[in-house]
Amino acid sequence: MISLKPLAYRMRPKKIEDIVGQQHLVAPGKILARMVKAKLLSSMILYGPPGTGKTSIASAIAGSTKYAFRILNAATDSKKELEMVAEEAKISGTVILLLDEIHRLTKPKQDFLLPHLEKGSIILIGATTENPYITINPAIRSRTQIFEVKPLSEHDIDQAITRALTDKENGLGNQKITLTPEARTHLTRATHGDLRSALNGLELAVKSTSPAEDGVIKLDLAIIEECVQKKALVQDKDGDAHYDVISAFQKSIRGSDTDAALHYMARLLEAGDLPSIVRRLLTIAYEDIGLANPNAAAHAVQAITAAEKIGLPEARIPLANAVIELCLSPKSNSAITAIDEALADVSKGNYGEVPAYLRDAHYQGAKKLGRGIGYKFPHDYPHGWVKQQYLPDKLKDTHYYHPKDSSRYEKALKEQYERLINFNE
Template sequence: MQQKPLAYRMRPTKIEEIVGQSELVGPGKIINRMVKAHLLSSMILYGPPGTGKTSIASAIAGSSQYAFRTLNAATDTKKELQIVAEEAKMSGTVVLLLDEIHRLDKTKQDFLLPLLESGQIILIGATTENPYINISPAIRSRTQIFTVHPLASADISTAIDRALHDRTNGLGSEPVKLDPAAKNLLTHRTNGDLRSALNALELAVKSTPKQADGTIHVTLTDVEACLQQQALTQDKDGDAHYNVISAFQKSIRGSDPNAALHYAARLIEAGDLTSLIRRLMVIAYEDVGLANPAAAARTVAAVQAAERVGLPEAQIPLANAIIELALSPKSNSAMAAMAAALKDVRTGKYGTIPPYLRDAHFKGAKELGHVGYQYPHDFPNGWVNQQYLPDQIKDAQYYQPKETGKMERAYAEQYHKLQAAQHQQPKEDSHD
């Protein structure tokens, strides 16, 4: 029978063996206190892959001596849940790790809820998706939500040392020499994902020939070959993906080209060109906007070039756009103006369109009062003092110029000039 992966074999069996997540399982912390007091309650563990969600569940069960079962909300059926429920009736309590709990359908949820209420099943839901968005309120109200974070390099180093010395479940039965540079890569390149680090270590050890003295010497080159792209956890459907995109936009908005390039590199390395170029287009108009309209146009050109040439060359025009947007003056005045207008419309503040602005290209328009429109091109400078907003909101001013860039300063000057003229100049006679 094939041996289980190293990361699986090294799962902790008691709370003290958990690596990392000290803010949850350290002495005096909430999960540790729950275990010590024998007052376990259902919970949801939310965080990236390989950060210890399953390990925490396993350790809770081991420390409490309760039966421990694992199911997957997406792939296991209601029948599997019923088997766990029967076991809970016989033994009193079962700790159930339900992976991908965000994919729990209503039938399974309805079956599970009474068992959570009675305490027969202590549910530990594991998810990489934001539970406040992706998990039903009925489940959330019966659980506590705890966030687990990517492990620090020191935590991964500790776990690697344990695995190398553990003769029962780890790699301690073989004399392994792990070069410091190789270990450093495992602890830093895996982005806080312990599962990825341990499985790469095992692959490196198992695939490296023994030396004449029987030692397995694992070098930096060996680990590089085994890691490949495992460190990149930008799952296109997971929170890590959205966190990188969020950090990317906020870095450009904050005028930090180095941070913006870093997060862009993560998306490029993960092969996610689509998300990167879409976000760049949004940033160009949302965050730079009227402060530098030319930068928005150049971003469109850069995106079109990137789409045409594809990766890896796409990174070149995108780098140009990223740096320009990061260092451009910023203005969100256009976005804010549209948001303000939408707010009025959505709350019923829109009034009646003035009759002279209504469509007059049909027979009977005059009889309906659709007359009086003044054609601006018939007047000097192409402008005439005329009300365009409905009477109910005639003084609304959605656009609030920002003068952070040369172009918007010019727009602001024209805007203020027109506003002043509208309030001072007497209205012209109407043209039908």
């Protein structure tokens, strides 16, 4: 019976237009939409975090093309299951095979699949949470296109919740259900772009909550907190507390207030919001500390790696180390200021021709075009440096980097930068 299947399974899209999020792949005119429209599907690998729609994309592609669709797991399903899919492909012509955990595909299974991928009888859609450029065998990788599937936005999750609550055929539309605004906001936010977790939490809340006297299942913040096992930061009617705490977290580190930064991180930890802490710390390390203390940024990356490996609650320990060091480090935003100034020039069209002597001179006929002629190779000079114009003529006197004296390290960079700028032969 359909009711025995999880809500997340029942709400999988039947065609590509129904996919929630991933508009960089499935919106009209984008690559997967074009493949489906042209009926020119090729094997692919979808990689990204759990619950972001890899299986849904595969299911929707199959539904949009009317091809047979099968799901196997590279780690647990045997070569025999692959052989059955290949036999089905002989009969039906083409089978779309979603192969989950494709990074765990063994050599014998890979060798069996390759000729079927070459013929096109099996269109492989590999799904993985691992970086395919590192974990996928080159033989498979060379025969597939690789697409990144990104975490869903809060708007995407909210859209999917609305569908689930109103869909009478596959969703919860036949039941009377109300979600308080605070509960809905928490459901869209606490699952950090994982739609499967959001729908699982919603379904558990509905099934475990008795209807009120009027027959309505009323879901408040406390119920949703329990069902997704994540606490809200505070119960605020505007739903801004989450972003307010994250903002205060970064500004406290930027302002070198160790105690305030630890306090705000504790609030995020209590809410189980490890992803927000990780993203914010990485940004802070390079945006606010930057060249004033590059070691602090490296240490922050190491702490985040450890935190993600060990998970909560132990993750709090390396994260606390990182926060304290970042707070007490000298601060410099010279790097972000420099790149933003350069980007502003480029976005305004304020750039000129690359000097001819800097252009690629490795192809036949380049010298006839004046490419590379007059280029001074720095390694041919005593100090590995020679004065030479690298910027286009119209920008030759432009300076984007404005170093600070916030630390001995950046002060040394400043001295070297100014020495090179002012060098006279």
